Amino acid sequence: MIPALVTLLGFQLAGEVASRALGLPLPGPVLGMVALVIAFSLWPALVDVVRPVAQGLLAHLSLLFVPAGVGVVAHLPVLAAEGPAIAVALVGSTVLAIAVGALAFAGVARLTGNSEGEPRHD
Known part of the structure; x- marks a missing residue:
């Protein structure tokens, strides 16, 4: 669970840093999500690491x-x-x-x- 959370938050942080450093008009989490999708296509095993936490977050998204x-x-x-x-x-x-x-x-x-x-x- 911890590696999955670190992965998700790391990509969000990387997106935020890139957005602010480059002065892009896109929100950092969006850039992080795009980078995460690219990482999923390059390393399919990463999907299995993130899946349990992502499903848990989606199950409680209404909160x-x-x-x-x-x-x-x-x-x-x-x-x-x-x-x-x-x-x-x-x-x-x-x-x-x-x-x-x-x-x-x-x-x-x-x-x-x-x-x-x-x-x-x-």
Whole structure:
């Protein structure tokens, strides 16, 4: 268990150091996760070392949302004041994402000569 935790936290630390040292706009844990995936592909035995701890963390992932929930409750007055703007932004971005996705699908379907959206059987 300790080697797996050291591995996970080591990759997170390496990602954080790389992000800050290089001034990258990506969060350190994301860089660490990318490095961990690369390490998994280079050394498949590493997967077996990390798997038990990763499965344990994933089994209790909902506990990690408790601090975020407490933060939301602690800032309810701010949310109440900014709620309408947040709701408009959420709804607007969702509608825009669906529209762009539909337009992209229609464009690709037109380019491939398939208007029904089904795979071509050439």
